[in-house]
Amino acid sequence: MDVIYLDNNATTKVAPEVVEAMLPYLSQYYGNPSSMHSFGGNVSEKIEAARQHVANLIGASPKEIIFTSCGTESDGTAIRAAIESNPDRKQIITSRVEHPAIKNLYETLSKKGYQVTFVPVDNEGRLDLDYLYKSLNDDTAIVSLMWANNETGVIFPVEKISREVKDRGIIFHTDAVQAAGKFQIDVNNTGVDMLSLSGHKFHAPKGIGVLYIRKGTKFSPYMIGGHQEEGRRGGTENVASIIGLGKAAEMAKQHLDENGYAGVGQLRDKLETSLLERVTNSMVNGETENRLPNTSSIAFEYVEGEAILLMMNEHGICASSGSACTSGSLEPSHVLRAMGVPFTAAHGSIRFSLSRYTTAAEIDFVIEKMPPIIDRLRELSPFWKQKGQVNS
């Protein structure tokens, strides 16, 4: 059975060109980039070329880029660096819809005595800017806000917010893991001090991340060790993955420059419009105006997400559900809860996330297969006859 992969916000296919670029560095060119000999030194040159490509993707200078092991490490490094360079400031701010890499770190810091402010969002997933600006004060060490939401794709106005925050002398970090490669980013138009990326969200392998640190930003390393990354991140470089990431960044930038994401957006829109038409009692989670072109979170009322996913799985269709039906606590995702999505809809929310490899034929297949799945599960549901059909 063919796999139809619409779970690209979870991870993406490694581009064949990326694999090709990496392979020599997993075999013949195994030198250590820190070595004096040219066998190692040549590898170092390749790393610097990769750094340039990554910098180009976000409008940064190569010196502002450090390689990490993942988005989570980048996020953690940024937050800890901000706190350490502002030891007198005890308030840290983020939103209520962040990825666990930020959410759980903030909760941990809250137990260590930091005053944490979680800025709310409205029912369309838009950040409450007034609340944010009113929360800023002389005690604020850092504001960290995701650029685009992994579940709904809703984009926060990071350009504007980051300048406001920076004007008040507060460090601004953004988790741009879902944003990178999906729309044009230029850090020069922002007040962003630090920015996190993750390779495997844009067709590089897993296990490689990036932290952008604006020149002049106070920084202290999280991984203390050798002089790698100019002392900002110790540990021998993950050479092959860095080179793969460089290739992936180059390809992502090219794709954006050619307006390739418009095509992805059209497929997403077709999927979304068709499903909303064909399935009653379904709706989009989050605003559709400022949203990633590849993401659609659709709530199918009166059915449960895991059951939907497993039925999709029977057709080889991969997606994610908005409810984490784990360990008995059937709480819908914190993102949907923060948006106030009603339980009827939150439990049955499915996230479709496309990539540049998604084809029109695949989307047609999903449009054909989804409605019978929802119908089937609604036939099983005791709530459907009582509530759904009355409404429809």
Next chain:
Amino acid sequence: MWEYTDKVKDHFLNPRNVGVIDDPDGVGEVGSLACGDALTFYFKLDENEKIADATFQTFGCASAIASSSALTEMVKGLTLEEAKKITNEDIAEYLGGLPKEKMHCSVMGRDALEKAISCHLGEAEKEVEGEIVCECFGVTDVEIDRVVRENHLSTIEDVTDFVKAGGGCGNCHDRIQEIIDGIRGTVHPKRKKSPALTNLQKIKLIEESIEREINPNLKKDAGRLELVDVDGNRVLVRMGGNCASCVKSPVTLKHYVESKLRELVAPEIVVEEVQ
């Protein structure tokens, strides 16, 4: 990705006996939309008072649907007396086992069956027995007690997996632990329940503990501890006398002072040295 048995998958993808019985002899409803799963179970008796037909409607995950489907198959042909004896473990076993995190689905099946039988016998809808322990999912001490006994559960996570209790805010974890301890006859060697102290009481208690317990001991080594501030559970102290220059003072601080304050004041205390 859940590790479901082939039987669970089969009952999920091809559920048996879906639907409503128009003129049922018993109906049992459990769960709610908010909780994430819900089951309505129907049965019809034949002239010999055996279950002739059983159907269900379920909102929920794959294992909830499979457990419901399994239940309807299991009860057919049984008398109500026999059906009453079905436990949640029987349902899970029928399916070749359920992931531990999904055991609450089998409990839901059993509960719906019991309710349907009570409904048939004309027993008034049972008042909620016991007192609510888990506010998030509305689970009582009686339900927790039962599921712990029947399934030999030993941890809070087990209880959450079986009846969801404790899976929300977590405020009821202490109470769940008490129920488990009560049943297992073990007194958990856990912290004494610290009385809720006001800030003022806490600071006074810390001061007293330092003066009466800690400093007399440090004095033996010509050391001294001075309380600088208390911020929530963080106790900021300054080391004086010989302690100030002693290389072992960080060890003393953590091992002796902190554990003493945790014992005497509150288990959450963290001691930090300030210059």
